[in-house]
Amino acid sequence: MTRKQRIGILTAGGDCPGLNAAIRGVAKTAIVRHGMEVYGISDGFLGLINKEFIELTESKLSGILTLGGTILGTSRVKPFKKESNGSRTISKPELIKEHYEQMGLDCLVCIGGNGTQKTAYRLSQEGLNVVGIPKTIDNDVYGTEKSFGFDSAVNIATEAIDRLHSTANSHKRIIVIEVMGHNAGWIALYAGMAGGGDVILIPELEIDIDNVAMYLQERAYKNKDYSIVVVAEGVSPKRKKKSAAEYIAKMISERTGLETRETVLGYVQRGGTPSPMDRILATRYGSAAVELIANNDYGKIVTLRSEIIVPVPIEEIAGKLKVVTEDHPLVKKAKWMGTCFGCNGSGSNNNVQMQK
C-alpha cells in the first residue's frame, strides 16, 4: 500500500478576508476527494523555519469559512532576504528545505501576494514542490483578474463612503477618504465608483491638484453642496510624514477655501467576514490547487481568467504588479459621467473630448 500524499499549507503577508476559506478549500478537497494529509504551517514562512505546524483534520475546518484573518497566523518573514549576520551556519532557505523533507511534504501550498509568490518561486527553484494561491485586498497580483480579499475590501470601503455622504451633505463639506492601495489604486477606483465619489485619486494616474481644486470649486458654484474625494494611500508625498488624505485635504482647502475633513479608513479594510464572492473565489482557488497537486503539476499558481481558474507557471507572475491604466473601462466610464481623476482633461467640462 502506498502512503498518503502529504501537503503543507501556509499563509504569508498581510491578512485578508478569505484566507480561511482558501485553507478550507485546500484541506477539504485534499481530505475528502483525494485522501491526502494536510499540515497547516504557522505564521507564514516562519513556521517552516521553526518547524511549527499542526495537522488539519476535518473538525479543525468546521466554522472557518466565514472567519476573517487566518487560523494559521501569518508573518512577513522573507527567507531569501540577505542577513547582515554573516556568522550563521545554516541559511533560512536551507532550513526550510530541511524541514520540508523532515515533515515528509509532497507539496507546499503558498497563499499570499506578490512577495509571497516570489518566495514560492525561489523555493521551487530550490527543488521544493510548490503551488501558489494569489491573495491580496489590493487586487494587484499580476496575471489574475481577481484575488480574493478585494471584493470584501471594496465592500467595506464603499460602506464607509456611503456613511460619509450623509455627513458631507449635512455639513456641506468636502470629505477626503483614504483607502488602501500602496502601488495600485484598485480599491479607490472600485469603491470610488460604487460610492459615487466625485474625485478619485490613485497613484497610477498623474494628479494635477490645481485641476482637482478647480473641479471642486466648479461643483460648489453649481450648488453641489458637498463633494467626496476618494484617495488611495499610495497618493502621498514621499518626504513628508502625512497621510495621503491629510495631504490632499490640505492642498484642496488651501486652493479653494472650502471646508475639508479627512478620514483614513485603515486596517478595518482587511478584517472581518469575507464577502460571499471572496469565499467562493478562495474556495475555488483552494480546490483547484489540490487538483494540480493530485496531478503532480507543480510550480504553478492558480489564477482567474474569464471566470475560469487557470494554472500558470509562478515565474510568469512573480514580482510583477497589476495596476490601473488610464484606458481601463471603469476609468473611462467614470470620466464619461463626470468623475475627476485629477489628471488633465478629466474635469467635467472637457471630458467630451475623451474617446471610448
Next chain:
Amino acid sequence: MTRKQRIGILTAGGDCPGLNAAIRGVAKTAIVRHGMEVYGISDGFLGLINKEFIELTESKLSGILTLGGTILGTSRVKPFKKESNGSRTISKPELIKEHYEQMGLDCLVCIGGNGTQKTAYRLSQEGLNVVGIPKTIDNDVYGTEKSFGFDSAVNIATEAIDRLHSTANSHKRIIVIEVMGHNAGWIALYAGMAGGGDVILIPELEIDIDNVAMYLQERAYKNKDYSIVVVAEGVSPKRKKKSAAEYIAKMISERTGLETRETVLGYVQRGGTPSPMDRILATRYGSAAVELIANNDYGKIVTLRSEIIVPVPIEEIAGKLKVVTEDHPLVKKAKWMGTCFGCNGSGSNNNVQMQK
C-alpha cells in the same frame, strides 16, 4: 443648430438592486458627456402605453446610486400579449409606437430580464430604436456572464445562511432554506457554496431524495450534528401547494427521522441597497448603453463577457435562459469538497469518481 438627442428609459419586470444605479449611469452619461435629454418612463411599458414620464435632470439623480428598487416604478405589463377583448381599436404596441413618436424619442432604453428583452426586441422589429440592459437577481439572462442584482441577492441569501448556522448548530437540526430561482439555481449554487451548505438542490439537476436522505443520515452518524440544505424555489412539486422548502423538509424528516426546520427567504432578496459590485456593473451597463445610442447603434443589448462590456443583437439573447449545468466549475468544486447536489453520485462517498 441641431436639436438634442432625446432618450427614454424604463425599468420592467421584478425589481432588483441596481436599477437606480443603471438609470443614473444612463442619464449621467447622456447628460454630462453627450448633452442628451433623458425621459424617465413610469412603471415599465405601462408608462409608454399611458404616456407617463418625467424628465430626468441631474438633480433627480442625486442620491439614487445606493437606493434599492427603481425610482421609475416597474410593472409586468406585456404589451404584445394577446388581449381577450377583441373590440379595441388600437393595440398596445401601436399606442407605444405613437407615444414614442409624440415624445420625440430617438431611442428607448429597456432595463429588464428575459421577458423585457423579448418585448424590447419586438418593439425594435416594429421600428423603434431600442437598447437593452440586462437585469435579474436570478442571473438567468442568456448571453451575459452577470446581470446586476445577482451579487446583492447572493449577499443577502448568504447572510441568511450564516445566521441559520448558529440555530442549526445550537439545536442540532437540519435547516432547509429556500432562496429565489424559479428556472435557474444560480442563487442557491452561489449562496450555498458561500454559506457552506451541505446540500444544494436546484431545478436544473436531477434530485434523488433518497440519496439526499442517506447523505444527511451519514453526516449524523459521523457526529456532524447539524446540516444546512439550500433549495432553489424552482425545486417544488408542481401539483402541491407547498413551498420547495416545506416539501424537501418533509421528505427528509420522513426518511431520516431527523428534526428539520424550513425557512423561505422570499422578497428580502430583491430589496435594499445594491452591493458595490452591482452598482458598478449597473453603472457600466448604463454608460455603455448610451455610447451605443450616441453611435446610432440600435437593437443591441449590453452584456458582460470576460469582464468587458460587449453589445450584442437583442435577438441573440431574447427568450433564452442561462441555467446551471452539471459540469459548471462551482458544481464540480463543491462536489469535490463533499457537497451533495441530490443527484446520484454526488454523495461524499463516491465523489472520488468525479472528473474535473
Next chain:
Amino acid sequence: MTRKQRIGILTAGGDCPGLNAAIRGVAKTAIVRHGMEVYGISDGFLGLINKEFIELTESKLSGILTLGGTILGTSRVKPFKKESNGSRTISKPELIKEHYEQMGLDCLVCIGGNGTQKTAYRLSQEGLNVVGIPKTIDNDVYGTEKSFGFDSAVNIATEAIDRLHSTANSHKRIIVIEVMGHNAGWIALYAGMAGGGDVILIPELEIDIDNVAMYLQERAYKNKDYSIVVVAEGVSPKRKKKSAAEYIAKMISERTGLETRETVLGYVQRGGTPSPMDRILATRYGSAAVELIANNDYGKIVTLRSEIIVPVPIEEIAGKLKVVTEDHPLVKKAKWMGTCFGCNGSGSNNNVQMQK
C-alpha cells in the same frame, strides 16, 4: 486550604444571539475575579440528565463573544414534565439532583426564557442552588425591561422591512411581513416602528380586519402607492394551517382588491452575531449572576430595571409573561403618527381623540 467554588452553566430553550456572551460573562468573572471552576453543561437540562459537560477554561471562551447560538448546545427538554412511562425507577429531577451532587456543583446558572426559569425555580425548591439569567428574542420575560437577543432580533427584522420598502414601492404593492412573537408582539412593535410600518398587528391588541382594510384603501386613495404591514406570528387563525402573514394578506386582498405579497422572516431572526447592546447586556447579566453566587445569594434571577441590574427571586417572574399593552408609550406615539394597529379608533382619521 478551601476548595474552589464550582458552578455549572447551561442554556435552554430556543437559541438566541448573546447566549455565548452571557456564558463568557459568567465564566470570565468566575475565573478571573473569583477563581471559581466553571462547568459548561451540554444541551440544556438534557446535559444534566445525561451528565454531559466540559470544563470552561479561559481559552475555551476566546472568540465566543461575537458568536451566535450557544457553544453549549440547547434543548427544550423539560425535566418536570410528567412521563407517560410509569415504570421508570428514577425521575429526571432526581437524576439532575444526583448529577449536580456528583459533579460537586455549588450553583447552577440557568440561561433561558420563561420555561427555563420555571424549571430553575422548581430545581431550587428541590434544594439545588440556582441563579437565573433571562434570555429571549421575544422580550416577553416578565420582570425585566430587556432580555438579550431582543435588540438583535429587532435589528434583523428592521433590516428586512427596510429591504421590503424598495420592492413594495417599485411595484406599488402591500407587503405583509411576519416577524417572531407567539404570545407577545414586541418585535413587531419595535421593528414596525423602526421600519416605518404603516400597519402593525400584534396578538395583544384586538384586530378588526375591516378597519385595517379601510385604512389601507384610504392610503391608496391618497396616492400613497404602497404599504408595509408588520404582523407578529401570534396573529394567526388557530384552526387553519396558515401563517399569520398569509392569513392577513389574503383577508386584505379580498377586502381591498389591492395587490399583496407576504414574507415570513422565520429563523434568521434568531441567528448570527449578537448586536453590541445584546453583547453588553448578556455580559452584564453573566457577570452579575456570578456576584450573587460569590455572595451565596441563590434562587435569584438577574433583571434589568432602569438600566441597573437587579436580582429578584425567581418565583416572582417564573411562569409570567410580559406583553404589550394598549397604553405602551410606543403604541401611543405610533398611533399619533398615523400607524394603524388594527383595533378600532387607531386609523389616521380618528386618532385625534387619542389621549397621551
Next chain:
Amino acid sequence: MTRKQRIGILTAGGDCPGLNAAIRGVAKTAIVRHGMEVYGISDGFLGLINKEFIELTESKLSGILTLGGTILGTSRVKPFKKESNGSRTISKPELIKEHYEQMGLDCLVCIGGNGTQKTAYRLSQEGLNVVGIPKTIDNDVYGTEKSFGFDSAVNIATEAIDRLHSTANSHKRIIVIEVMGHNAGWIALYAGMAGGGDVILIPELEIDIDNVAMYLQERAYKNKDYSIVVVAEGVSPKRKKKSAAEYIAKMISERTGLETRETVLGYVQRGGTPSPMDRILATRYGSAAVELIANNDYGKIVTLRSEIIVPVPIEEIAGKLKVVTEDHPLVKKAKWMGTCFGCNGSGSNNNVQMQK
C-alpha cells in the same frame, strides 16, 4: 376660525444618525395628530439668521426615517457668540427673534447637543418659545439616559473592532483603535466592552501608561497573542499634534517592544442609516416634543429616564456634561472580567480587591 399652530424645526451641531427620524417624528405628529404647520429651517441657527426655510409636508417626510444626516442641513453657528466686529447694527439673536416673528412661529424645536441646548435656553430667555430634543453620538448630554445617535455609533465602532480582531490575531499585534468622544468616553466604553477590548482608555479615568504596558506584557507572557486597545479621542496629549491612537500606540511599543498598529475610526461613526433603536428613540422624542407644544408647555427638553420620555426645563441640563464615572456598572463589570482601564488597580492581577 383659529389659525393653525405653526412650528419651526432645526438641527444644529455635528450630524448624527437619527436626525431625520426626529424631524419626521415632530412633523408627522404635528401634521397628522394636531393639524399644525411645520417649517424646516436650513443649516441650524444660520437658517434663522438668514431666514431660510421650507414647509415640511407629509410627502417631504417620505423615506427619510432610514436616512443618515439631516435633510435640513446643520451648522455650528453660535448666535450668542460675541462678534469682534462692533459695527453691526443688529445682533444675531435680534435677527433670529425678528425672523421667528415674521415667520409666525409658535414654537421652535431645537435638535442638538449641549451647545445647541444652551443656545435654545438663551433664546427662550429672549422670549421665544422653544422645545429641545437631545442628540449626540457621544451620549454626553446631561440629564437623559440616552441620546439618539449613540446606539448607531456604538454599532459602527463595535463592527470595526470586530474586524480588527482578525488582523490583530493573524499578525499577533496590538491594535489601538480610536473612537469618538472628546469629553466623554461612552462610545469607547460600550464599543470596547461589546467588542471584547482588552484595554479601554477614556478621558474621565486616570491613565497610568506604565500600568497599561505591564498589563499588555503580561498578556503576551500568557500566550495571549494579541490585544485590542480601545481609546477615546479625548485621550490625547494637549500640546502634541497627534491622534490619541498614535500617541498611545507609540507609548506602548516604546515600553513593551510589542508590535503595535493604530486606526482612527473618524467620521464614519457619524454617518449612515440610524440603528432601529435610534430611529425609535428619535421618533419618540420628536413626537413627545410636539405634545409639549400642543399643551403650550415651553422651555423644556425631552429626556429619557427609565425608558420613559420625561420633559425637563432646558436650563436643568444646558451646559452640563454627562461623563463616565469609575463606579459605572459597565466599568465595574468590565474590570471584574479583567479589562484594563489604564488606572491603577485595574489590571487582572489585582482586580480581586475591587468592590461592587
